[in-house]
Each structure stands twice: as structure tokens, then as C-alpha cells.
Amino acid sequence: MQPAATAVPATAATAASPAPALVLRGLTKEYVTGKPVLRGIDLEFAARGITAVIGPSGTGKSTLIRCINRLVEPTSGQVIFDGHDLVALNRAELRTARRRIGMVFQEYNLVERLSVMENLLSGRLGYISPFKAWLRRYPQRDIERAFDLLETVGLSAHAHSRADSLSGGQRQRVGIARAMMQEPRLLLADEPTSSLDPKTSVEIMALMQTLSGMHGFPVIINIHNVELARRFADRVVGMTGGRVVFDGSPDAITEEHLKSIYGGEDWLE
Amino acid sequence: MTDVRAWERFSIGERMGRFAVYLGMVAAIVASLQTVEVIPEFISDAPEQIGDMLRRMWPVAWGFYPEGVHEPLLESLHIATLGTVLAVLMAVPVAFLAARNVTPFAWLNYGAKLILVSARSVNTLIWALFFVAVFGPGALAGMLAIAFHSIGFTGKLLGEALEEANRGSIEALEAAGAPWLAIAIKGYWPQVRPAFWGIVLFRWDINVRESAVLGFVGAGGVGMALDTALNLFQWERAAMILVAILVVVLVAEVATTQLRKRIL
Amino acid sequence: MAARTGSNRVAFPPSWTARVAWLVFGIYFVYAASHLELTPARFFSGLEHGAKFVARLFPPDFHRWELLAKGMIESLQIAVLASALGVLIAAPLALCAARNLMPAWATWPARAVMVVCRSFHPVIVAILFVKAVGFGALAGILALTVASVGFLGKLMTEAIEEISLKQVEAVRATGAPFISVVSYAVVPQVFSRFVGFVSYETDANLRNSTMVGIVGAGGIGGTLFSAFQRFDYDFVCAIVLTIIVLIMIGEILTLRIKKVFGI
Numbered sequence: 001m002q003p004a005a006t007a008v009p010a011t012a013a014t015a016a017s018p019a020p021a022l023v024l025r026g027l028t029k030e031y032v033t034g035k036p037v038l039r040g041i042d043l044e045f046a047a048r049g050i051t052a053v054i055g056p057s058g059t060g061k062s063t064l065i066r067c068i069n070r071l072v073e074p075t076s077g078q079v080i081f082d083g084h085d086l087v088a089l090n091r092a093e094l095r096t097a098r099r100r101i102g103m104v105f106q107e108y109n110l111v112e113r114l115s116v117m118e119n120l121l122s123g124r125l126g127y128i129s130p131f132k133a134w135l136r137r138y139p140q141r142d143i144e145r146a147f148d149l150l151e152t153v154g155l156s157a158h159a160h161s162r163a164d165s166l167s168g169g170q171r172q173r174v175g176i177a178r179a180m181m182q183e184p185r186l187l188l189a190d191e192p193t194s195s196l197d198p199k200t201s202v203e204i205m206a207l208m209q210t211l212s213g214m215h216g217f218p219v220i221i222n223i224h225n226v227e228l229a230r231r232f233a234d235r236v237v238g239m240t241g242g243r244v245v246f247d248g249s250p251d252a253i254t255e256e257h258l259k260s261i262y263g264g265e266d267w268l269e
Numbered sequence: 270m271t272d273v274r275a276w277e278r279f280s281i282g283e284r285m286g287r288f289a290v291y292l293g294m295v296a297a298i299v300a301s302l303q304t305v306e307v308i309p310e311f312i313s314d315a316p317e318q319i320g321d322m323l324r325r326m327w328p329v330a331w332g333f334y335p336e337g338v339h340e341p342l343l344e345s346l347h348i349a350t351l352g353t354v355l356a357v358l359m360a361v362p363v364a365f366l367a368a369r370n371v372t373p374f375a376w377l378n379y380g381a382k383l384i385l386v387s388a389r390s391v392n393t394l395i396w397a398l399f400f401v402a403v404f405g406p407g408a409l410a411g412m413l414a415i416a417f418h419s420i421g422f423t424g425k426l427l428g429e430a431l432e433e434a435n436r437g438s439i440e441a442l443e444a445a446g447a448p449w450l451a452i453a454i455k456g457y458w459p460q461v462r463p464a465f466w467g468i469v470l471f472r473w474d475i476n477v478r479e480s481a482v483l484g485f486v487g488a489g490g491v492g493m494a495l496d497t498a499l500n501l502f503q504w505e506r507a508a509m510i511l512v513a514i515l516v517v518v519l520v521a522e523v524a525t526t527q528l529r530k531r532i533l
Numbered sequence: 534m535a536a537r538t539g540s541n542r543v544a545f546p547p548s549w550t551a552r553v554a555w556l557v558f559g560i561y562f563v564y565a566a567s568h569l570e571l572t573p574a575r576f577f578s579g580l581e582h583g584a585k586f587v588a589r590l591f592p593p594d595f596h597r598w599e600l601l602a603k604g605m606i607e608s609l610q611i612a613v614l615a616s617a618l619g620v621l622i623a624a625p626l627a628l629c630a631a632r633n634l635m636p637a638w639a640t641w642p643a644r645a646v647m648v649v650c651r652s653f654h655p656v657i658v659a660i661l662f663v664k665a666v667g668f669g670a671l672a673g674i675l676a677l678t679v680a681s682v683g684f685l686g687k688l689m690t691e692a693i694e695e696i697s698l699k700q701v702e703a704v705r706a707t708g709a710p711f712i713s714v715v716s717y718a719v720v721p722q723v724f725s726r727f728v729g730f731v732s733y734e735t736d737a738n739l740r741n742s743t744m745v746g747i748v749g750a751g752g753i754g755g756t757l758f759s760a761f762q763r764f765d766y767d768f769v770c771a772i773v774l775t776i777i778v779l780i781m782i783g784e785i786l787t788l789r790i791k792k793v794f795g796i
Contacts, residue, residue, distance in 0.1 A: 013677055043787030046613035069706055071702060071705065072707060077388065085767050094708075095708040095709070095710060096708065097708070098705075098706060098708030099707065099708035100708075101706070101708075102707075103703070103706040103707075105702075107699055109699040109700055109702060110700070110703070111700045111703075111704070111717060111718055111722075112697075112700070112721075112722075113721040113722060113723050113724075114717070114721050115278075117276055118278070118717075120695030122707065122709070122717050123707055124707075125704060125707050125708070125710075125713045125714075125717060126709050126710075130710055130712035130713045130716065131651060133709075133713045133714045133716060133717070134712075134713075136277075136278045138276075143275070143276050146276070147274050147276075148390060159276075175703075178703075178707075182707055182708075242775065249751065270637075276695070283795075285794060286793040287794065289793075290641075290790055290793050290794070291582045296616075297613045298613055298614065298617045301609070301610040301613045301614050304610065305607070305611075305614065305670050305674075306669065306670055307669065307670055307674075308606070308669075308671075310667075311666050311667055311669075311671050312671065314666065315666045315671070315675070318665040318666055319662075319665045319666070321665075322661065322665045342571070343568075343656040344568070347568055347569055349571070350561075350565065351562070351565055351569070371591075376675065384782070386775050386781055386784070389780075390740065390776055390777040390780040390781065391739075391773060391776065391777065392741070392743060392744040393742060394656065394744050394747055394754075395743075395744065395747075395754075395757065395773065395776075398747075398757075398758070398761050399586075401583050401585040402586060402761065403579055404575070404579040404583070404584045405554055405579075406581070408569040409569060409575065409576075409579070414541070450641075464537065478652075478654045479654060480651075481654055481657065482654045482656040482657055485656065485747070485748060486747065489569075495657070497659075499660060499664065504547065511653070511657070514652075514653065514657070515652050516655070518649070518652045518653075519652060529755040530660065
């Protein structure tokens with residue numbers, strides 16, 4: 001029995017509908033054949049705004065995010081970004097595409113033994129040759145941009161500190177700055193606040209909101225915390241059992257919706 | 270006016286130090302390359318010669334095993350095991366002397382460490398030459414050679430394990446008035462025991478390899494059979510011996526890896 | 534509740550597996566010792582002989598120091614070149630053998646090569662190379678390179694397999710090419726351990742290079758062996774003392790180098 005997706009039109013992005021930045025068509029992923037984690041996801045993401053993906057653990061939110069930049073290989077379907085179907089690209093083309101997609105991780109995923117500056121500059125690795133990267137010879141423009149970003153996230157004092165000497169919130173800010181170094185046209189965030197305390201979580205979400213507004217790129221955040229989603233997102237996508245069961249404005253989420261997403265009734269097969 | 274903000278990975282001092290090390294390494298390599306006495310034709314000839322030798326070793330003389338390999342192989346194993354045991358027995362007191370937290374007398378520490386360094390600087394083969402000259406050819410010389418060389422590493426690793434022991438339980442025993450020997454047995458030993466067995470197993474594994482070559486200088490084991498076979502150009506028999514050694518070494522390595530996993 | 538008298542409460546319950554193991558080992562010890570003809574009589578006569586022998590070692594005789602120096606230098610050359618070649622081959626090989634980064638068709642052959650390389654004692658490998666390419670330093674260099682590849686490769690592979698893959702994932706997500714992923718996400722995690730491994734292996738090569746000469750593969754070992762055979766024990770003592778000093782210097786040097794790299 002299929003639940004009907006409740007589509008409540010979001011208040012933003014109806015006026016002049018420009019081409020969507022990202023389109024997912026029939027995206028499917030099976031880690032084990034016969035047990036799909038993602039069941040034919042169809043979604044479109046506008047060129048601005050924050051989309052929060054909510055749902056219980058194991059429902060495929062993280063897989064969805066990772067299928068977009070193919071850190072996880074989709075079993076079938078299309079991921080259309082920047083005019084190309086990412087699923088069909090070969091490795092070299094995929095690398096080129098990934099340069100414009102920034103990613104922020106739950107456990108920050110910084111290179112702990114390198115300094116904050118080096119972690120930031122590693123965001124440009126898709127743009128410079130491996131040889132120059134090895135020698136740490138970045139164009140001055142990149143270095144300037146790195147210093148500017150450090151100021152924006154409030155970490156100028158830590159430019160030369162080792163990444164593992166920072167607190168969780170500071171590390172996530174470095175992670176965000178690293179993604180920003182790529183001059184991304186899309187920002188993915190996989191549970192960026194799950195390892196942080198409530199106050200720091202709000203700071204991180206606010207930072208992403210500010211940056212996305214300033215530079216005009218869409219953000220897709222996979223998140224547990226419904227309150228944070230309501231507060232910062234322009235659009236909420238609820239997933240359960242590998243399917244989208246809610247897609248609309250955060251104001252439109254009701255208790256009924258949350259029950260259907262998080263359980264109370266068994267949507268899983 | 271904007272200052273150009275520069276970024277460098279290492280400070281000047283760090284860079285100079287690293288550069289000096291790299292320069293030193295390259296200089297050593299270049300100097301060695303230029304002065305080593307190697308005839309260039311030998312290098313270009315080498316692959317062909319090696320291939321030729323390998324071809325002569327085929328087919329492997331499997332039948333040779335019972336008559337000419339089994340006994341010496343066992344003898345090598347005995348040499349390795351007994352040698353390791355003896356080394357451990359000798360190394361434990363020296364290790365205790367060498368550990369700064371166990372023995373507070375600096376000159377004893379240095380003396381013990383000097384013994385350990387000297388023991389491991391002299392190769393097992395060189396020790397074997399020495400013991401063959403003293404005790405005559407045979408397994409006794411081999412066993413002592415293994416033992417005296419192994420003291421160096423076993424003692425060093427054991428000493429380091431002792432130096433990392435936690436002070437807490439030692440203090441408690443001292444406060445209770447325990448004599449030095451009791452502190453050693455009940456305070457230090459329980460802490461280093463897992464490391465100790467790991468070191469013993471590791472050393473035994475290495476000694477199994479070492480014992481195979483002692484025969485080349487007459488100190489017993491399968492090395493003598495290999496030496497004979499090679500000198501008489503009996504390549505297939507030599508191959509058999511090599512295969513036997515390979516199997517024993519692999520089994521020993523697997524066994525010690527499994528045992529070490531259980532301990533740690 | 535009445536206290537139990539003559540109780541069966543044991544403070545340190547015996548471990549029967551351990552006791553059986555010790556018993557088995559004891560039996561083996563006696564069996565092996567008798568097999569090797571380790572009789573006390575032989576041991577004591579040997580001690581007496583040994584004391585006389587040690588007396589003949591001293592004082593050490595350095596008057597043939599040119600021969601000594603030549604041999605030591607050749608040993609150093611062998612050690613340096615074998616270590617350099619060993620690292621050059623072992624590092625990429627270890628990367629290929631890392632199961633967390635590479636597919637099976639790359640890891641199995643790489644691991645097999647490394648296992649074979651380290652299964653044979655460097656002296657055995659040296660003898661084979663002497664038979665193949667002739668006497669001299671070349672055989673020694675090749676033999677120690679093979680040994681280095683085996684040991685260094687194993688240690689390096691283990692280190693690579695222990696890294697956190699999260700850092701690798703993040704760098705891959707930026708669109709970096711494979712080599713950049715390695716240099717930014719793998720190398721920083723393993724570099725300090727690698728420096729330790731390389732210094733350990735260089736130290737081992739220095740020791741082994743003093744020995745391969747005994748079978749004709751170049752270096753001070755040959756000088757030592759012929760001195761033994763000529764019963765020139767004073768010279769033997771001089772050579773051994775020089776070897777000890779050289780290796781001590783090597784150990785101190787590697788400690789300093791590790792400090793420069795902040796290990």
C-alpha cells in the first residue's frame with residue numbers, strides 16, 4: 001500500500017521558476033539486491049534556499065546525499081546537475097563535477113594532522129595539479145580567499161593550528177570553509193550538527209544559511225533535529241522507508257506528518 | 270593598500286632542518302652510487318642470470334626431503350626455540366637493570382644499555398663464527414649465537430616496556446614496605462606481561478629465519494645442507510630446501526600473528 | 534551464617550591450560566636439549582676454551598685499518614643504496630597492497646610479492662644473488678633491497694590499512710585526483726610512522742650489510758670471515774668493535790633525524 005506524498009507548495013520559488021539546480025529522477029540504491037534503500041526518488045531542487053531532509057535512521061537520507069555526488073554509487077536513476085547526468089559521467093568528468101559540489105560531514109572529516117589552512121586549501125585540490133598540490137604551491141588568489149573565509153567563520157587566530165587541536169564546533173566551521181573554497185554551486189551536508197551541542201548546532205546552521213544567502217547556492221541538509229529543520233530550512237523533505245512522504249514548507253509540517261515519517265505507523269515493508 | 274598575506278607550510282627553521290636531512294640523504298645515495306664497485310655489465314646481465322638460475326631449480330627435488338632436509342630442519346627449529354628461551358632468560362635481568370624507573374642508578378642503566386646495544390650490533394652469523402671457534406661446529410654454537418644476539422632486541426624492547434609501566438601500583442607496593450624483588454614480580458611484571466609475550470613471539474619468529482642460515486658457518490641446522498647443495502650445483506635439491514624453509518617460516522609467522530592477537 | 538572452616542576458597546585459582554602448556558614446554562625443552570647434545574660436560578669444557586679464546590681477542594689490532602675502512606665503506610654503500618631502493622619500491626607496492634584503498638586484483642599480487650621477499654633470510658637471498666650475478670657489492674645491494682621491500686612493505690601496508698577513511702572520503706568529495714587524495718588524506722596520517730619504519734629498516738640494513746660479506750656479497754663481512762679463517766683474532770676484535778661503534782652512531786643519527794621531522 002503506497003502512502004500518498006503530501007505535496008504542499010512551498011512559498012518560495014514559484015514566482016519566476018528558473019531551471020532547477022539539481023534534479024533527481026528515479027534514484028534507486030540497493031546495497032543488497034532485493035532490499036532497496038532508496039526507491040525511485042524524484043526530486044527537484046531550486047537554485048536557492050535550504051532544503052532539509054528529515055526521517056528516521058536507516059531510511060536512506062545519508063545514502064541520498066551521498067548518491068548525489070556519487071560517494072555512493074546509485075543502482076539506477078539520474079542525477080542531473082549543471083546540465084549533466086552525474087551517474088553517466090566517467091571518473092575524470094565526475095571529478096570535474098565534484099569540484100562544484102561542496103560537502104560537509106557529520107564528523108567533520110578534516111585531515112587531522114594538517115593545519116587549518118591546509119584543510120581549507122584542500123578544497124581547491126580539484127583545481128590544481130597533483131604536483132603543485134604536493135608542494136603546497138597554491139595561487140595567491142586561493143590563499144587570499146582562504147584567509148577571507150577564515151575571517152568569515154571567525155577562525156583567523158587558528159590558521160596554523162593543527163586540525164585536531166580544535167573543538168567540534170570549530171572543526172565543523174573549518175569543514176564549511178573548506179567546502180566554500182570550492183566556490184560551490186551546491187552544498188551537501190550530511191548530519192552536520194549531530195556531533196555538536198545545541199548552541200553550536202544553531203551557530204553552524206546559521207552560518208550555512210548566511211553563506212548560502214550571500215553566495216546564492218542551494219543547500220541540501222540531511223538532519224535529525226526537526227526543530228532545527230523548521231527553523232532554518234526553506235523546504236522540508238520527509239523520507240521514510242526509502243521514499244519521499246512529505247515535501248513542502250516547514251510551516252506545513254503537522255504532527256500527523258511527523259508520525260507518518262518517524263513511525264507510529266509501519267511504512268516499512 | 271593590501272598586504273600580501275603569505276602562507277608557508279613550514280617555518281624557516283623547520284624547512285632548513287628538513288632540507289638538510291633530504292640533502293644529506295641524497296648526498297649519501299649519490300656518493301654511494303658513484304663509488305660502489307659494481308661492474309655495469311653485471312647489472313645488465315643480472316636479470317638473465319637470475320632467470321637462468323631459477324630455471325635450473327626446476328623441477329624441485331621433492332624426494333630429497335626425507336633424507337636430507339627433515340632432520341636438519343628440525344635441528345634449526347630446536348636451535349631457534351632454545352636460543353630464544355635462553356635469550357629471554359638472560360635478557361630479563363638486563364632489561365630490569367636498563368629501565369630507568371626500575372633501577373635508579375644511571376651507571377647501571379648505561380652499562381646495561383651498552384651490553385644490549387653491543388649484543389644486537391653483532392650479527393647472529395658473527396656470533397656463530399665466534400661460538401664455532403670456541404665450542405666447535407654444531408648446534409650448540411648455533412643456539413648460543415641466537416641467544417646472544419637476541420638478548421639485544423629482547424632486552425631493549427622489554428626495557429622500553431618497563432619504562433612505560435604505570436607508577437601507581439609500584440608506589441602502593443613501596444608504601445606497603447615490599448622488598449625490591451617483590452615489587453619487580455608483583456608490580457612491574459603484571460604490567461609488562463602482555464608486551465613480554467608479544468616480544469618473545471616476535472623474536473622467536475625472527476629466530477626461525479635466522480637459524481636457517483647458521484649452517485653456512487658450521488653452526489648447525491638446515492643451512493649446512495643448503496650450503497652443500499649450492500656448492501655442488503645441485504640446484505633442484507637447493508630448491509627443495511628453500512621451499513621447506515619457506516613453508517616453515519610462513520607457518521611460524523601465521524602462528525605468531527594468531528597468538529599475538531590473542532594476547533594483546 | 535556460620536563461617537566455613539577448612540574452606541575450599543582459593544585466592545589464586547590455578548589455570549590448568551597454563552600449567553599444561555608449561556609442562557609440555559618443559560618436556561620439549563629436555564627433548565630438544567638432548568637432541569642437540571647439550572651436555573653439561575661439553576658446556577664447561579667450552580667455557581674454559583672460551584676464556585682462552587677471549588684472551589686471544591684482546592688487544593684489538595688496528596694496524597690494517599685501510600682494509601678495515603674499505604670494508605666498512607662498502608658495507609655503508611650497500612646499506613644506503615639498498616635502503617633507498619627498498620623505500621622506492623616498497624612505498625608504491627604498499628599502497629597497491631592496501632585493502633581499504635585498492636581492489637583485490639591489485640592487493641593479492643602485491644601482498645604475495647612482499648611475503649615472498651621477507652620469507653628468506655637476507656643471507657640466503659645474498660647467496661642466491663652471488664650465484665646469479667657474481668661476488669661483490671651488487672649481490673649485497675640486491676639482496677638487502679629484496680629484504681627491505683618485504684619488511685618495509687608489510688609495515689607500510691599495515692599503517693595504510695589503519696587510517697581513517699573519513700578523511701579520504703572528504704578529499705575525494707572535492708573532486709581531487711587520486712594522487713592528491715593520497716598526498717592529502719593518506720600521507721599525513723601515515724608519514725610519521727613511515728619515518729619510523731624507514732629508520733628502523735635502514736638500521737637493519739646497516740647491520741645486515743656487515744654480514745652478507747660472509748657469503749661473498751660485499752662489505753666488511755668478507756674481511757671478517759677471512760680474518761677468522763686465518764685465526765687473526767686480534768683483527769677480528771678490531772673489526773667487531775668498529776661495527777658496534779658504527780651501528781651505535783647509526784642509531785643516534787636516526788633519533789636526531791626523527792626529531793627534525795617532529796616524530
